[in-house]
Amino acid sequence: MAPEEIAEILKDTFGASITDTEFESAHPRVVVAADAWPEVAAFLRDDDRLQLNFLRSISAVDYLEDDKFAAVYDLASYRPGKTDSDAWALTNAVAVQVWTDRNDPHIPSVAHVWRAADWHEREAYDLMGVIFDNHPDSVEGLNGFHPRRILCPDDWEGHPLQKDYAFPMEYHGIPAVTELNQTRPIH
Amino acid sequence: MADVILESQPDINADLSSDQIQQQDLQTEEMLVNMGPQHPATHGVLRVVLRTDGEMVLEAVPHIGYLHRCAEKIGETVAPYQYIPYTDRMDYLAGMNNNLAFAQAVEKLTGLESEITERTKLIRIVFAELNRIASHLVSFGTYGLDLGAFTPFLYAFREREYILDLFESACGARLTYSYITVGGVTDDLPERFVDITREFLDYFEPKVHEYNLLLSHNHIFIKRTANVGVITAQEALDYGLSGPVLRGSGVNFDLRKQPGSGYEEFDFNVPVGQGEKGTVGDCWDRYIVRVSEMLESVKIIRQALDKLDGTEGQETLHKKGKTLKLPADEIYYEIENPRGQLGFFVRGNGSAIPDRVKARGPSFCNLCVTEKVCEDVLLGDVAAIIGSIDVVMGEVDR
Amino acid sequence: MASITLPWVQRDTEKLSNYREKAIRLLAFIALAHIPIILGAWFLLDPLSTKPADLQDSKVLLVPPLCLGSIGGMLLFAGAAFAIYAYELIGRVLSAPWVAFIIFIGAIFGIVIGVWLHAEILMTVQRDWMPAKETSVIPFVGIEYDHTVQSIYQNNLEGKSVDFPLIGAISIDTPILAYLMFPLQFPLVRDLVAVGGIIGFISLIPGFGIWWERKVAGRIQSRMGPMRAGGWHGWAQSAADGIKLAFKEDYVPPGGDGVLFRLAPYITFIPPICAFIALPFATAWVFRDLDVALIFILAMLGIEVMGVILAGWASNNKWSVYGAMREACQMVSYEIPMGMALLIPVMTAGSLSLTGIAEAQSGGFWTWFVFVNPWCFLAFFLYYVASLASCKRAPFDLPESESELVAGFLTEYSGFRWSMFFFGEYVAMYVVCGLAAILFLGGWMSPFPASSAEWFIAQANIENGMLQTLVKSLLAANPIWFILKATFLFFVQLWIRWTLPRIRIDQVLYACVQVLLPATMVVLLGNTLWILGVSENGLNLGWLIAIDGIINKILAAAGVLTLVGIVGIAAYGYRNNKKLVGWLAVDQLPGK
Amino acid sequence: MDSVAAEQGRSLKDHMDDLAFYIFAAISVASAFGVVVSQNIVRTALFLLGTLGGVAGLYFLLDANLIAVIQLIVYAGGTLILIVFGIMLTSKSPWAEFKPPKSQIVLAAFVGLLMFIGITSLTLSGEVNWAARATKTPLATSPKVAEAGEALLTTYLVPFEVDLTAIGAAYLAKTEK
């Protein structure tokens, strides 16, 4: 089923919360409002026309100029073939984008829908700083709960992949050396 | 003694004695054991914290990040053709496949894909499949090591040596090739490459049956792997597993069989776990899927080599590869890496340097299932399960 | 670029150089101090003229050792001084591989000739000069003690001579030989010499075993194994490892129990060596022929467990506690099937002493207990599997399984203590293989029946004693056969280790309790009934004896076939090993 | 004791046996003393191993080969491992010093000393005429293993069976995981 038809189905079931669609690009995607995203996700997986049972990846993108974060979910539906021997088909490949404000980035977690989302969301928080609410593996931070860090040490400040990330010059006494002391080194 | 749990009789006069008597069984206190970043069974720097009670592992929590080299941050500072060497170092056992994934993602994004010649596509497929064989040989060897059989490791590396020599004759490197770049391959094949590869394939094919005799159908090996670490098909899809781990659970899904993967004209079948020695989705199934995939790759390479003879003259590197301008658009493209589906999300902003590069590493997704699978297993099984999931830490930590 | 010597390096080299001079001067002085002692003793003793007879009084007795000792001391110190003085020269000479090889071969031949000479002298002393054994009965207890008369000189030595078959007869009238003969009459001295022989052989086993294991592993894994240390096929690899390990850092984990940590390797290392007390190499070649030899060896292997547990406990490391616990339950549980499987050859031979069991298998290889009856055949394999587990080898090497427990109870051990553990493990392996060789494969009996030796001698009518003993040893009984069989079983242990993966701890215990133990009991029962049926004073069933004969032939044929098969495969593999591995000569690739 | 008569007949072998006796006695008494003194329970188990080894040596000297070997296998190889299992399963930290108060130690030591002096004075006083009590005729040679085995199954069959049932009961009663 083409992404446009999927967008149609979503529009007439959820109406306002599907804020925008983007099909001319190489990565056709539907934009969903952050607060309605868990219901849409559950619908995408459970609806028998769509059955998007495979979450391929969550990519967090930093739009510094218009002060927004975007979390791009790539989904697909793996359907078994007619008989046991022939191959499963990958259909309904679609991407969903969720915008969130850059200074207070909160997106509800979909780890309860797809178990794969658990680690992807922790990585998105750890590197980009997007806070996923009621994440199964969340930790009490300064401002409320946030997913536990997965790659960086637990007491690391800042989120490295943000465009305006300042390199820490020292961590637990270990000096950091960059070329000509640039804060944002270009290799 | 583990599975024979002697249920002790309830203590009749329990209520008489002091209040702190709770459970009847002998309560040995649990231990937190660090199957630490430095441990022979964890391939590379993976730390698994095991909460054990005697020999029984109650809970296994993997901790990653010890090999994090900020590959994605660097992606935002270099042009695509300069980023290829970084993709080599993600899954360092399958350098060619990583290069292919990133190169095809950028080509699809910039529309360069239509100008790739037929010869380049065939060379890319030959090298990708050879690298798949080399990667599966390493996982077959190290899995034998995890279970205590030292000899298969040496045989696997003896065969892999020939593949690395083939790669070295083509691109000069043995592990980090950077051979497949944006717009084609760095240079054409050396002259006798095709018939030496054919000789290698004839030499290699009977060896796989020898391995099956030596390890796969060895009774002790089956005892150690059958019915251990079972992952059902539904769980595999839910956890986003891919590659031999997904196929081991009975899901017959291979990206190479999907339309638009460039493998349409080759006929090969996809080995799937049938629970031959135990239940579907146990360690043995994942292991046997990898070993039989090597045979399938041999078939593909043979067919690709036959087609290659006809495409002598075509040039294999597109000039525009180095001077690409990325459109202000994004793309997510996946290919079938030996360990699973390696996907690249690339977003350009009009300039030559991408705005965001994210790599979806198959080992990263496959590893998250260890927490669920390693519950209430024996200490020996944890090594078997992590070995069967075949994790490469370079790809997990990026 | 002019070489700059840093100030502190400069100072050390100067200090070092005069250290060396000081050492040379000191040693030379000590060597010279010996000369007056020698001269004094020479004049006092005047060795050439004294007769052995007047060696009676102890004062004279004291002088010769003093004399010999001081000569030896002088040579020793002078040699040390020379070694330090000309160390470059010596280094250059020793570094040539053939020199080291000659020393090694020379050492081996030296030991062999030494032991043989000692055996010859002992036999002559025992046979010709000892008076008839006097037995005295302890008054009220009635236990008979055989003790030889103390002094050899009541019957004076003139006219006696030792005839070495090769060298011919040497008469004893010169006192020097008398001095050598004198100590040999005391049982304590003979025991010391025997202990020297055993310790020599025991220290040879790990040295040879470790090198051979690495070569066999290499061969199985289509590589060469050690090739560099000491020349031909890296023969000195174990020696090199031993020296390297001896100089490693002596690390004791903090927090653990230091004393137990240091003591544990020796508790693991000493019992297997004690097991060699009771293990016979040939009818007379045993240190003490205990009547409980079999159980004594089992007991010694049992005590080893305690050392491993202490090692695991004292290393203050979670992994080693795991290793120690696994070791404890594996070794203790596998002792039972091993002990019972040993009873079966004891039952068929009817005697508990090992020499008796070996004698019962002297009628050619078809009388070996492996082939005698089907139950013994099974018992051999049950025993072998149980012995694998009790030596922590091959599929049962859980306690120090690298992949799960890092290195089990050996995690914290390094250097010399670590090699002590391995020394103990290889000696225990050899003891277990030796026991299997004696009980099931006829120990030092040759595959040909004992009678064939006399028949051959009669046919070729050989008179010379030496040749006769040679033929007898080849065709009848000789320690070499025992060593060959034990080494073959040792090889099978290596072979198994490098092919099979490791089994899990609950499978190890399941195999012991649910599989091996019942099987051993059934085989024990079967064997008792079988012997009862076959033996004359038992039920003496005709049909069973017939079946017994047939099965004996079948099993013997099976044994020959397996041996021929193994040798055949090895030959086939050797003949075209070039074809198997090296055909894709890598240098064919272009651009190379 | 008619030791004077046996003096001349003593060969080197007898002297060696006496020396061996004193060595083994010293080992077992020293490790027994170690068991009493040492605080760390794992060390007491090790000292117990020392005592068992020393006593086994004594049995070899007393020509009781079978018993020495059985002692090594069953006691040092089996019971001691069981005791070490007990130590490891039941002790939070084996270095927990169970310090009994000083008074109890002094009292116990005094009682022990008293008992030792009492027994030795009784045995050495010689009232008890050992020889007269011998009921059965002594054997000519030292009891071989065969006789010990045979006696075990003939004259002492009943206690042998009781023993086996006791071990069986112990096995069933054990409820450790």
Added chain:
Amino acid sequence: MLAVGLSHYLVLSALLFSLGVVCMATKRNAIGILIGVELVLNSANVNLIAFSKFQTGLVDGQVFAVFVILLAAAEAALAIAIFMNFYNNLQTVDVDRGDVLRG
């Protein structure tokens, strides 16, 4: 030195016996007491076998010693089982803390 006779062994077993009793008395760790019991049993064994050699010369003493060893093994197994339940209930093996039933 006096030739090693029966009296030497009796003195030795008496020493072992008294050390065993002292050990049982002073140790507060339950397993320490069990080790004390083993010491006492060993001293009894030494006596048995010494008499069997010097006194009667018969094999009865040795057979008796075998029984003592076998029963000691069974007794140790039971004692360990009891201690484990003791430990399980009171989380310690300190014998003095076993006054739960005093009421």
